[in-house]
Amino acid sequence: MNPSILRTDGPGRFGGYGGQFVPETLVPCLQELDEARLAAAADPSFAAELALLSADYAGRPTPLYRARRLEQAWAPRARLYLKREDLNHTGSHKINNCLGQILLAVRMGKTRIVAETGAGQHGVATATVCALAGLECVVYMGQVDVARQAPNVARMRLLGAQVVTVTAGSATLKDATSEAIRDWVTNVKGTHYIIGSTVGPHPYPTLVRDFQAVIGREARAQILAKEGRLPDRVIACVGGGSNALGIFSGFLDDPVGLFGVEAAGSGLGHSQALGRGRPGVLHGSYSYLMQDDEGQVIPAHSVAAGLDYPGVGPEHSHLKDSARADYRGVDDAAALAACAEVSRLEGIIPALESSHALAFCKEQLAKEDPHAAPLVIVNLSGRGDKDLAGLTEATP
Amino acid sequence: MSTLLTRTVNGLRDAGRTAVVPFLTAGYPDLQTSRRLLAAAAAAGCRLVEIGVPFSDPVADGPAIQLASRRALDAGMTLAGAVDLAGHAARELGLVPVLMGYLNPVLAYGPERFGAACAGAGVAGVIVPDLPLEEAAGLRALLLEHGVSLVDLVAPTTGPGRLAAYGRAATGFLYLVSTTGVTGAGVGQDIAGYAARVRTHCALPLYVGFGIGDAASAVRVAADADGVIIGSALQRLVAGAATPDAAVAAVGGFLQEVTAAVAGVHRDSG
Ligand SMILES: Cc1ncc(COP(=O)(O)O)c(C=O)c1O
Numbered sequence: 001m002n003p004s005i006l007r008t009d010g011p012g013r014f015g016g017y018g019g020q021f022v023p024e025t026l027v028p029c030l031q032e033l034d035e036a037r038l039a040a041a042a043d044p045s046f047a048a049e050l051a052l053l054s055a056d057y058a059g060r061p062t063p064l065y066r067a068r069r070l071e072q073a074w075a076p077r078a079r080l081y082l083k084r085e086d087l088n089h090t091g092s093h094k095i096n097n098c099l100g101q102i103l104l105a106v107r108m109g110k111t112r113i114v115a116e117t118g119a120g121q122h123g124v125a126t127a128t129v130c131a132l133a134g135l136e137c138v139v140y141m142g143q144v145d146v147a148r149q150a151p152n153v154a155r156m157r158l159l160g161a162q163v164v165t166v167t168a169g170s171a172t173l174k175d176a177t178s179e180a181i182r183d184w185v186t187n188v189k190g191t192h193y194i195i196g197s198t199v200g201p202h203p204y205p206t207l208v209r210d211f212q213a214v215i216g217r218e219a220r221a222q223i224l225a226k227e228g229r230l231p232d233r234v235i236a237c238v239g240g241g242s243n244a245l246g247i248f249s250g251f252l253d254d255p256v257g258l259f260g261v262e263a264a265g266s267g268l269g270h271s272q273a274l275g276r277g278r279p280g281v282l283h284g285s286y287s288y289l290m291q292d293d294e295g296q297v298i299p300a301h302s303v304a305a306g307l308d309y310p311g312v313g314p315e316h317s318h319l320k321d322s323a324r325a326d327y328r329g330v331d332d333a334a335a336l337a338a339c340a341e342v343s344r345l346e347g348i349i350p351a352l353e354s355s356h357a358l359a360f361c362k363e364q365l366a367k368e369d370p371h372a373a374p375l376v377i378v379n380l381s382g383r384g385d386k387d388l389a390g391l392t393e394a395t396p
Numbered sequence: 397m398s399t400l401l402t403r404t405v406n407g408l409r410d411a412g413r414t415a416v417v418p419f420l421t422a423g424y425p426d427l428q429t430s431r432r433l434l435a436a437a438a439a440a441g442c443r444l445v446e447i448g449v450p451f452s453d454p455v456a457d458g459p460a461i462q463l464a465s466r467r468a469l470d471a472g473m474t475l476a477g478a479v480d481l482a483g484h485a486a487r488e489l490g491l492v493p494v495l496m497g498y499l500n501p502v503l504a505y506g507p508e509r510f511g512a513a514c515a516g517a518g519v520a521g522v523i524v525p526d527l528p529l530e531e532a533a534g535l536r537a538l539l540l541e542h543g544v545s546l547v548d549l550v551a552p553t554t555g556p557g558r559l560a561a562y563g564r565a566a567t568g569f570l571y572l573v574s575t576t577g578v579t580g581a582g583v584g585q586d587i588a589g590y591a592a593r594v595r596t597h598c599a600l601p602l603y604v605g606f607g608i609g610d611a612a613s614a615v616r617v618a619a620d621a622d623g624v625i626i627g628s629a630l631q632r633l634v635a636g637a638a639t640p641d642a643a644v645a646a647v648g649g650f651l652q653e654v655t656a657a658v659a660g661v662h663r664d665s666g
Binding site for chain 1 (some may be wrong): 404423425427451452454455456458462466469474475498499500501503504505506507508518525526527528531533534538548550551552553554555558573576577581635660
């Protein structure tokens with residue numbers, strides 16, 4: 001468990017996980033960000049500005065859609081709802097966080113934004129809000145992801161962002177994140193780092209969760225309005241964990257089962273920091289981590305670029321240890337199959353990341369007592385257009 | 397508290413000597429050559445040496461040390477191996493070794509076991525670039541129990557309040573990161589003003605590192621510092637050498653040039 005040399009208290013701690021394990025150069029600007037975040041939270045005009053953009057620019061609230069054809073195919077007695085984050089402007093939940101952070105960056109007087117991206121969804125959302133705010137934007141993306149998510153690279157460039165290809169290490173999200181941190185250390189004065197998930201040093205895990213919590217607030221109100229009761233369970237995929245914490249946070253204090261789905265990958269490897277890792281420090285926080293006996297980070301693997309990360313947000317580590325949430329794995333093949341099935345049955349092409357949550361939903365329903373009639377919400381975190389090249393290879 | 401590191405750096409300062417501290421990634425390009433590079437440093441008159449513990453994801457490092465870390469890991473270097481190498485440097489070469497490495501390998505090894513191993517090997521100090529003040533208290537206390545200093549880094553962005561806190565907590569020397577940036581990117585401007593600002597909050601010897609690429613910049617920095625730390629430039633020499641012999645000759649020659657140039661610097665601060 002928590003090695004005795006680490007603090008278990010203080011801000012940004014989730015039951016001993018979290019913290020601020022970064023070079024000293026960055027600590028003062030993390031403190032500045034924390035102050036800006038708290039000032040914004042106390043300022044009604046910030047909330048009003050964000051709500052207006054969320055509605056008129058991003059298209060919130062997103063629908064909670066009852067997927068009847070999936071119910072018929074998977075479990076006729078179940079009631080299955082999809083929280084349609086894919087319908088956000090830019091095609092995923094990532095815009096929720098980016099809108100919030102760009103408003104903070106402007107308030108802090110920053111003129112330049114850096115970000116990392118895996119699937120390219122966070123990169124596109126960042127490039128979008130930078131266009132909106134008129135700020136310079138540099139996005140770091142691993143070479144492997146640049147190749148497999150080409151449409152998003154083109155979108156970022158069209159939006160005016162500079163996309164920097166990272167060739168170091170595994171050339172995926174982990175290495176893009178390291179490179180974004182190095183840029184930030186170098187250009188710290190005028191630059192804000194819009195991290196794309198509930199990872200990194202404090203205050204990011206809290207900040208990103210709070211901007212994603214709109215998913216859970218809406219979903220809770222919507223399910224109560226439609227069904228008159230809370231769901232039995234909520235399912236979301238977990239990369240760094242932002243869409244999952246966004247929806248979980250609406251139900252944490254309720255008797256609702258919370259399921260996070262990590263990528264079990266294939267023979268090439270996996271991305272199950274929570275399922276198969278052990279606590280350690282990467283990219284600024286103490287959390288479950290894929291690492292070898294020497295404490296070297298093991299590269300992740302997943303068909304879904306957005307899940308292809310060896311770490312996970314510290315709050316998930318706490319939810320795991322406290323058994324408030326359950327974390328399971330779904331492999332590449334099952335995710336690809338779910339993507340194809342949901343596309344054909346519902347006319348919705350889910351992102352490969354979200355397809356992991358859908359595949360788990362199906363698997364769990366298949367194991368259930370056929371007389372049970374569970375009420376389930378799956379967070380459909382993004383749309384799959386970006387994955388078309390890989391999907392058409394995989395599905396005949 | 398008096399540690400081996402405190403005694404060493406104070407001794408150098410009292411003797412009016414500006415320390416030239418090479419940083420060498422353990423196991424780069426291989427263990428055997430690492431040992432020879434350390435011997436070359438000792439022969440060039442270096443007393444303190446930083447031994448880099450390779451890590452898979454070195455966020456504070458630029459391309460030269462990233463590459464060295466990758467190669468060293470591929471060649472099988474570990475934290476235990478780096479401690480052994482430091483022990484060799486202390487025992488066989490009379491050097492005072494300081495380890496520099498990221499936190500996660502220390503956590504994986506076990507902090508208590510690590511502290512004992514450092515003490516056993518004669519490691520004088522440990523630098524952990526991803527462990528800022530607020531997170532450092534536990535490891536600092538543990539290492540001090542073993543007589544080993546945790547060496548703190550401060551940056552140009554560190555304000556007066558934090559400098560004062562570092563001044564109270566630190567032992568040995570204080571590591572001034574010369575610039576906002578990663579290793580190897582070039583020395584920051586106005587080291588004199590920066591060092592003077594830090595000295596108002598901290599009485600420890602100040603060692604400046606990050607981006608000192610040649611004898612001329614070492615001399616410039618030495619005018620305002622008690623020590624200069626040279627890392628990326630050395631790993632670049634190793635990377636550019638065709639053979640281990642050439643690497644040892646290049647690093648040894650470079651360090652001799654720098655120690656000679658720095659020895660001629662007259663310093664009136666500190
Ligand atoms: C559609 C989609 N869902 C999920 C994720 C995973 O991120 P997180 O776990 O932070 O929601 C990504 C990341 O790129 C994504 O694009």
